[in-house]
Amino acid sequence: MEHGDPLVAGQIPRPDREVRVLLNAGRLPEANTLFDEVVARVPPGVDRWDRSAVLVNRAVLAWRLGRIPLALELAAEGWTDLGSERPQSPAAAQTMGALGYLLEGIGNRRAALDMLRLSVQVARGAGHPDTLAHCLQRLGGTLNFRAADGPADAAPPIFDEARGYLQEGLGCVNDEGMRRALMGAYSRSLAGIGELELAERTAARTMELSEETNDRWGISVANWVLAVVCRERGDLVTARTLASRAVTEAERINDTSLLLRFSLDLADVCARVGDPVGEAAALRRSVAAGRTAVDTLQEGLGQALEQRRLAVQARRAAVAAQEAASRDPLTGLANRLGLERAAPDLLESTASKGRLPWLVLVDVDWFKGVNDAAGHAAGDAALREIAQLLRRECRADDLVARWAGDEFVVLLGDAGNDRDIGPAVAERIRAAVDGHDWSMVLGATRRPTVSIGVAAGPAKLDQLFAAADMALYRAKRQGRNRVEVEPSINELGDLVGGG
Structure with missing residues (x-):
């Protein structure tokens, strides 16, 4: 569950943050155009950790835009420095958090959770509040989804763990965009452990702040949490309406992970209310979202494989050219x-x-x-x-x-x-x-x-x-x-x- 508003002012370039704002506002063509302008530029004079953070966060943007080969390339380049030593900078924590999000997206869930926990450890030692808040939001949001996807009897302790991380993040965050993301995720954790009134108030406040700033991501999450609260109270008709809004907003911002989760919850509410048509439609949206995610990943990996093949082919051609330059064409001997x-x-x-x-x-x-x-x-x-x-x-x-x-x-x-x-x-x-x-x-x-x-x-x-x-x-x-x-x-x- 990734929001990805500005991380640390001065470390993530402003144009990159603007791409993320456009994404969260559902303005995808504009986000793509701006991303093309900024992706090839790394700010001069930054250290290797800041550069790594920029590259991996751009990988997240590319991933959300469906540009999988570019996302993998940027992530690999940004990941390179992590193996050299134990990092302790805010930028290193950001890099790890973004990598955790990407690992979750490609299905490597164990590695994703390990990376997200490590990002929080590094962020705590780095002493930068907004960096820590963002890492906590990523970890807490991911745990929320794990709890919602798993068996009902195993969910409460996972939601409670997520609640602790998100509450910690709310206690240290300064950036308002990140505060909205933390509030939305926190309200879902509260609903997951049965604190429905506080969950409702927190989600309603998230909705209010998100509408003021045209943050469609926040609006989508707030509607989802309010739908969950209504479902738990037995108000299934209202829950269906709110869940449908959450799905619509997730589609609008092209966030496949949100769409998968929210459409499944909408199908569940429709089944409880006795709406087979709505349930079938929601399940079709969920299946379509899952197929889109798989197809996008497969297409992206296919493109990455083709790029790799072309790179190998180019290297072989270069070697052949070098060998030809070293060979006498008449006799076949070395020249x-x-x-x-x-x-x-x-x-x-x-x-x-x-x-x-x-x-x-x-x-x-x-x-x-x-x-x-x-x-x-x-x-x-x-x-x-x-x-x-x-x-x-x-x-x-x-x-x-x-x-x-x-x-x-x-x-x-x-x-x-x-x-x-x-x-x-x-x-x-x-x-x-x-x-x-x-x-x-x-x-x-x-x-x-x-x-x-x-x-x-x-x-x-x-x-x-x-x-x-x-x-x-x-x-x-x-x-x-x-x-x-x-x-x-x-x-x-x-x-x-x-x-």
């Missing part, structure tokens, strides 16, 4: 960007195990001649063939990339302590290219070979590349179709456990 992104992790992993990183730099010999003689399409096919040969001669955890043009890089993964692994892999690659049958790709054109430079050492990618490039230069100078190593294995002996 230069992909190598530069992946190399630091591979080098760090290798070094953390005390292993020696190896880089193999491969350059196709006389590739310009291949292009000139056989054409660029055949040259591209030759590069794809070389890429396949590189994959075949390397392990799955080696990083194989096309660096640029006809130049390839292999960064070996964990090669253990085998100080010959880099040159050995390089020689396998050279031999595979040299012995490959190129006739299907290049016909009678001169077959390509590769020159390879190899380097090792606990270094960064650019340092390894520079060393391998020096070795590759020597391989080119010394006749091509060969492997050269830089630095020599002897110079690396102390790095791999040798003498």
Whole structure:
């Protein structure tokens, strides 16, 4: 049973409070329009608890407006800070109270009551009267509904517990809107424990104050309580009239929880007075309200699920785009960007195990001649063939990339302590290219070979590349179709456990 008038001046922004006033006045299109204007703005300079309170109270507004995905999103964002530490501020109490209301709305009733009780505890420690009053109103109102929904013999102690909270709230409240909400809920608790005269006076005063301010929420609740009082006294005809007014006002302000409760009570009164037509109409309104609540929630959750699906899809597209940016479209190997992104992790992993990183730099010999003689399409096919040969001669955890043009890089993964692994892999690659049958790709054109430079050492990618490039230069100078190593294995002996 949520009223939700202004909480703490200066903490809940004025436009948000105006949305709530419009809601309670039954001016739903205006409330929706104003809500659209304020929902994206969080006041600057607020601390995290005030921000959390603003977000969760906006979630309550979105919930009442039937905008369930937005309500869930705002609630989740506002809830984030609650797990970090035990809060003691008024804004934290407000946040918890609003979350309790939302949990009640989605059917998590145990968690809702726990959250509402915790909000009262925090509000008592925070020392802000209006915050405490609002938390007490939410808790007391929720207990009233629990009592009204449950078995009749279990209701009086629950109503009495609610009465205590609401009376406490009336003793500390300053805000007049919240006073009306507390009075309406308090009068229902009084009726629930049999204090009908005081309940009637309190409800009548709530009605008077609510009519003066066009508070349709207060008018709806006051009519409900007066109907309950008349029902308990046996004045069923008056009770039927008052209950019907309560239902009409609840419909007017689009408050599904009030409509469900009030229409059931109207059906009960109609049944007692012998009005089957009125009873059936009231039950239809109750069923329709329940269906609306379920449909709205299901639709909202469906929209939230669809938004989640789209978000996952967008992330996958972003990952795919990132992978595409790191992949050479001709050969399917990693490109230069992909190598530069992946190399630091591979080098760090290798070094953390005390292993020696190896880089193999491969350059196709006389590739310009291949292009000139056989054409660029055949040259591209030759590069794809070389890429396949590189994959075949390397392990799955080696990083194989096309660096640029006809130049390839292999960064070996964990090669253990085998100080010959880099040159050995390089020689396998050279031999595979040299012995490959190129006739299907290049016909009678001169077959390509590769020159390879190899380097090792606990270094960064650019340092390894520079060393391998020096070795590759020597391989080119010394006749091509060969492997050269830089630095020599002897110079690396102390790095791999040798003498």
